[in-house]
Amino acid sequence: MTEPLTAGDGEHDAWLREALRHAPDASLAAPAEVRDAILLQARAAAAVPAWPEASRRTGRDAAPWAALWSWLARPPVAAGFASVMAATLVGLMWWDRPMDEALPQPPVAGAESPRPLPAAPASLPALAAAPPPPAAAADALPPRPAVVVEAARRRAVAAAPVEAKEEQRADRSANTSLSESILADNAIQKQRQVRQPEASDSIDKLAAAIEKDQAAPRADRERGVAMAKNETAATAAAAAPAPAGAMAKSPRPSTVAPSPAQTAPQPFADNRTAAADDALPRWIADVDAAVAGRWERVDPPALRRDEATAFSRPSNGGLRVQLAGLPAGVLRIDGTKLRFESIGETPPRTWQAELPAAVAERLRATMPRQPR
Amino acid sequence: MTPPPATDLTDDALMTAYAGGDAAAFERLYARHQAALYRFVRRLLGTAMSAQADEVFQDTWLRVVHSRQRWQPQGATFRTWLFTLAHHRVVDLLRRSGREISVDAFESDDGEPWQPDTSAAGAAWQHWPAPAGSAPQGEELAFWRRAGEKLLDCLEQLPLPQRSAFLLHHDDGLALDEVAHALEVGFETAKTRLRYAMSKLRTCMGAYLEPIHKGAR
Numbered sequence: 001m002t003e004p005l006t007a008g009d010g011e012h013d014a015w016l017r018e019a020l021r022h023a024p025d026a027s028l029a030a031p032a033e034v035r036d037a038i039l040l041q042a043r044a045a046a047a048v049p050a051w052p053e054a055s056r057r058t059g060r061d062a063a064p065w066a067a068l069w070s071w072l073a074r075p076p077v078a079a080g081f082a083s084v085m086a087a088t089l090v091g092l093m094w095w096d097r098p099m100d101e102a103l104p105q106p107p108v109a110g111a112e113s114p115r116p117l118p119a120a121p122a123s124l125p126a127l128a129a130a131p132p133p134p135a136a137a138a139d140a141l142p143p144r145p146a147v148v149v150e151a152a153r154r155r156a157v158a159a160a161p162v163e164a165k166e167e168q169r170a171d172r173s174a175n176t177s178l179s180e181s182i183l184a185d186n187a188i189q190k191q192r193q194v195r196q197p198e199a200s201d202s203i204d205k206l207a208a209a210i211e212k213d214q215a216a217p218r219a220d221r222e223r224g225v226a227m228a229k230n231e232t233a234a235t236a237a238a239a240a241p242a243p244a245g246a247m248a249k250s251p252r253p254s255t256v257a258p259s260p261a262q263t264a265p266q267p268f269a270d271n272r273t274a275a276a277d278d279a280l281p282r283w284i285a286d287v288d289a290a291v292a293g294r295w296e297r298v299d300p301p302a303l304r305r306d307e308a309t310a311f312s313r314p315s316n317g318g319l320r321v322q323l324a325g326l327p328a329g330v331l332r333i334d335g336t337k338l339r340f341e342s343i344g345e346t347p348p349r350t351w352q353a354e355l356p357a358a359v360a361e362r363l364r365a366t367m368p369r370q371p372r
Numbered sequence: 373m374t375p376p377p378a379t380d381l382t383d384d385a386l387m388t389a390y391a392g393g394d395a396a397a398f399e400r401l402y403a404r405h406q407a408a409l410y411r412f413v414r415r416l417l418g419t420a421m422s423a424q425a426d427e428v429f430q431d432t433w434l435r436v437v438h439s440r441q442r443w444q445p446q447g448a449t450f451r452t453w454l455f456t457l458a459h460h461r462v463v464d465l466l467r468r469s470g471r472e473i474s475v476d477a478f479e480s481d482d483g484e485p486w487q488p489d490t491s492a493a494g495a496a497w498q499h500w501p502a503p504a505g506s507a508p509q510g511e512e513l514a515f516w517r518r519a520g521e522k523l524l525d526c527l528e529q530l531p532l533p534q535r536s537a538f539l540l541h542h543d544d545g546l547a548l549d550e551v552a553h554a555l556e557v558g559f560e561t562a563k564t565r566l567r568y569a570m571s572k573l574r575t576c577m578g579a580y581l582e583p584i585h586k587g588a589r
Contacts (some may be wrong), residue, residue, distance in 0.1 A: 013565065015496075015579065016523065017542045018503035022513070023520030030410045034426050039399060045437045046395035049381045071443070250491050 023036075260271035280368050287331075287363060289336055319367055333367065336360045383450030391440040398440075402433065405454055408544050412455060415539055416462045418528045422464055432458040448553045452546060456554045459536055467534065496579035519577065526576035533557075534569035541566055 020026070030038075044230040071077060215363075319331040338360065339352040353361070381389075381397075383404070389397035396446055409432065413427045435457050436443075446454070501512060527535055533555070540546045540554055552562035 007482065011548060011570075012567055013542070014503045015500055015519075016538075016570065016573055016577070018516055019519035019523040020543050020575070021510075021520070022516035023524050024517070025411060025414055025524065026520065028411055029405075029407050029413060029430050031426060034430050035402075035406070038430055039402065041434060042390075042398040042437045043395040043403075045440065046390060046393050046398065236460070352489075 050334060060216050143332050279366070284364070286366065287338070290355055290359045290363060291353040294338075294355070296353070298350045298352045333360055333364045338363070374464065380520070384445040387436075387440070388445070389449055391443060398437070401436075401450070405451060406433075409454060409458055412544055413458055413462060415524070415527060415543070416459070416536060417465070420468065421465070428458065428461045428465060451544075452550045452554050455540060455544060455546070456556070459503050459554060463532070468543065472545075485539045499566055522577055523573065526573050529539055529576065530569055530572060534565045534572070537562055537565040537569065538569035 057087060071082065321328050321331055321340075327343045329340050329348075332339050332341070333355075336355050336357050337352050338355055342349040381400070382403060384385055386397040386401045390401065410429050413428050413432070414422055417428070417564070430455065437452065443453075501515065505559055507513070508561065527538070530538070536555055542553045547552065548563055548566070549559055551566065552559045555562055555565075557565075
């Protein structure tokens, strides 16, 4: 029997230690790959020149910047510092920039690619089939004003395939002037005159009422009748498919069901500049011919004070134009200058064309007037 | 004056040399402490988390590598510092795994205040063979191997603080003050944890019972 031995001192037990020495894991060692990885990193770190003197000095002798540098070299500190620098850089890049520039611009509906614009606009081409051009491209040229007749013409395109072919043929041509498009529409509408005699009756009644009320010269009366016809046609289009383009003599709305765009409420519905009568297309054609190659961009600051004042007054010579049913701008003749000022933009864009005095006077005299 | 051989250099001297760019000094340090450190990490993690032992082991040495420029010989020895790093890493790992780390050495596992078994202090191991000073042979070797297996099982039942104190003191040879430094506790706390660990292990091992030599556990 073994001599009873003490259990050792209070802090050391020989039996437990002996058992530990013979435990199954007593001869365990780290795997070779772990050892190699550790030694590899150790050798790599040793190859990097250390900061021996400054780092091993006492606190009194160590340079403060050396301690700061060591502190910055720590991965967490360096990562945080890099994040702050990146955030600062991004903030400086976006400093004082409007948010709309920073946000991605949605694609313009219906425009696969911006239509290339000529450097000098020769006319006021029809834009019924094209959406508003991008702002950058439009800076070089005045926006192409359209008239309500273009919106009406769109309705007919959606309604009647036969008319749509005619429309598309006209629209495809980039050089098709507004006047030509309107005249083409007039021809199409004349074919439909027999379809809805009811509209003709209502237009005539309205025209008669307007004619009775207006004590205007005969030319103005005719224009007013035409505008009234157009208004009625627009109203009819809201209820039933309206004819596209001008309603020259006896506008007849089509029988095709209206699209949602056609039945949508038209702003500036009382803007009878869209009167698609014969006078307006002729006048537009005159404008096209007169201002061929003369358009130039004029920003508001370039205007003299007196010019700016003149344009701020309600102008009798002003013609409000619409684009796809929305107000696009106002066309005015002031002296020998023909000006188009955009609506709904801040600041508004302005184009002007210098005309010969006789031409300007003629255009002013023949401009369709807006009823008050 | 010839420089002392590398085998005679202290840990602090080797670490200083490594901080100066001597990679061979690190390899000597590694060779000197790698086995004990690996056992310590394995036994501390226990059977359930033994798969993370390699990761903890490697992380500990890499911390030594990355700290070489800031390391200075201070109160604790290099070995103590090394086991301190390993202990921190194990505690972090156990906390991340959701295990509760009991820091109160005065409570037993069942929550009851634990009292050291002082009454049996003199009667423990009286029926056990004496620990062999040299390598045991034959049946004694087998006996101690079985005792070692049993002890590992008993260690896993200890709370982490007591287990740490016992292993640092009994397996790694750290003095009590070094154990306290490694565990970052006071001297008396380290001493109490050690005594409680020893008492529980003795009870678990059957120190108060006559061992069965054949098939003893």
